Amino acid sequence: MAADVLELLGSSYPVVAAPMSGGPTTPALVLAAVAAGSGGSLAGGYKTARTLAEQVGEVRSSTGRYGVNLFSPNQVPVDPAAYAAYRELLLPLAATYGVELPTTQVEDDDGWQAKVDVLVEAAPPLVSFTFGLPEPTAATALRRAGCVLVQTVTSAAEALQSQEAGMDALIVQSADAGGHWGTFTPERVPERLRLPELVRAVRAVTDLPVMAVGGIGTSADAAAALQAGAQAVAVGTLLLLAEEAGTNPAHRAGFAGDRGDPLTTSAFSGRPASGLPNGFLAAYDGRGPLGYPALHHLTSPIRKAAAERANPEHVNLWAGTGHRNVSERPAGEILRGLVP
Numbered sequence: 325m326a327a328d329v330l331e332l333l334g335s336s337y338p339v340v341a342a343p344m345s346g347g348p349t350t351p352a353l354v355l356a357a358v359a360a361g362s363g364g365s366l367a368g369g370y371k372t373a374r375t376l377a378e379q380v381g382e383v384r385s386s387t388g389r390y391g392v393n394l395f396s397p398n399q400v401p402v403d404p405a406a407y408a409a410y411r412e413l414l415l416p417l418a419a420t421y422g423v424e425l426p427t428t429q430v431e432d433d434d435g436w437q438a439k440v441d442v443l444v445e446a447a448p449p450l451v452s453f454t455f456g457l458p459e460p461t462a463a464t465a466l467r468r469a470g471c472v473l474v475q476t477v478t479s480a481a482e483a484l485q486s487q488e489a490g491m492d493a494l495i496v497q498s499a500d501a502g503g504h505w506g507t508f509t510p511e512r513v514p515e516r517l518r519l520p521e522l523v524r525a526v527r528a529v530t531d532l533p534v535m536a537v538g539g540i541g542t543s544a545d546a547a548a549a550l551q552a553g554a555q556a557v558a559v560g561t562l563l564l565l566a567e568e569a570g571t572n573p574a575h576r577a578g579f580a581g582d583r584g585d586p587l588t589t590s591a592f593s594g595r596p597a598s599g600l601p602n603g604f605l606a607a608y609d610g611r612g613p614l615g616y617p618a619l620h621h622l623t624s625p626i627r628k629a630a631a632e633r634a635n636p637e638h639v640n641l642w643a644g645t646g647h648r649n650v651s652e653r654p655a656g657e658i659l660r661g662l663v664p
Contacts, residue, residue, distance in 0.1 A: 402615025541646025
């Protein structure tokens with residue numbers, strides 16, 4: 325099964341491109357990975373079903389080997405009073421950008437069913453899920469379409485749940501990964517384990533094939549995860565400055581200089597995520613409630629305005645612990661350089 329998963333992504337070696345939502349993962353990035361002998365997955369999060377269908381079509385026109393990642397609906401309720409208090413705290417910053425913040429909480433599911441429908445029709449070889457298990461009806465429809473189903477997990481307990489739900493393989497994500505931590509329970513995050521240790525913990529409770537992600541900055545990091553029992557590693561942060569990535573200018577500018585180690589914060593989205601320190605986190609980290617996707621939508625106008633001005637101080641600079649190895653190079657070159 326492990327070899328099959330890599331084959332589904334078109335990869336001839338055990339290093340592939342991780343899906344990164346919010347813009348960095350483009351069809352060009354996925355196709356560059358495939359052309360280099362690696363593989364990759366499109367990121368379905370934070371885009372419309374129509375845009376996802378267009379991107380799937382673009383990739384399918386060049387290769388039949390690719391994956392797609394979706395955010396499973398797993399809302400974190402937020403107290404209205406806590407939401408209102410955080411909004412009030414953000415108003416002065418919003419005013420500097422001339423943007424309005426939503427007064428009512430937006431609690432959506434990221435267009436879940438419409439995106440599932442797109443993938444049932446397109447039948448990508450591999451579909452992965454983040455934030456939680458897909459509901460059974462969607463999983464069944466995707467299996468019937470011929471998709472291999474892969475679940476992102478952050479603990480041995482989540483791995484067991486995924487096995488019981490009939491997942492075909494696992495993406496084991498450590499807290500060293502950039503962006504959102506894919507835990508099923510953001511209000512009760514799992515123990516922070518380094519990637520090799522987490523892979524060993526998962527492999528101790530399940531025989532499902534494992535793809536490891538989190539903190540891969542060098543070929544030695546990749547080797548350590550593979551030696552711990554992973555059949556492949558997925559790389560995200562190191563591709564953020566790749567020529568083919570759609571990373572916005574503000575995020576790219578955030579890698580200039582040394583900002584220090586990434587922080588795990590819920591200040592941007594109401595869900596734990598790892599990013600580089602900046603002005604926004606200096607002012608608001610730890611001051612807002614958990615509440616996803618309500619806080620994601622609350623801070624979105626500020627982040628979009630800052631991105632338009634290429635200002636790294638008020639955007640989410642998602643990055644993992646391998647961020648000091650980021651460089652502006654072709655994606656294929658980056659991926660090949662990580663092969664042990």
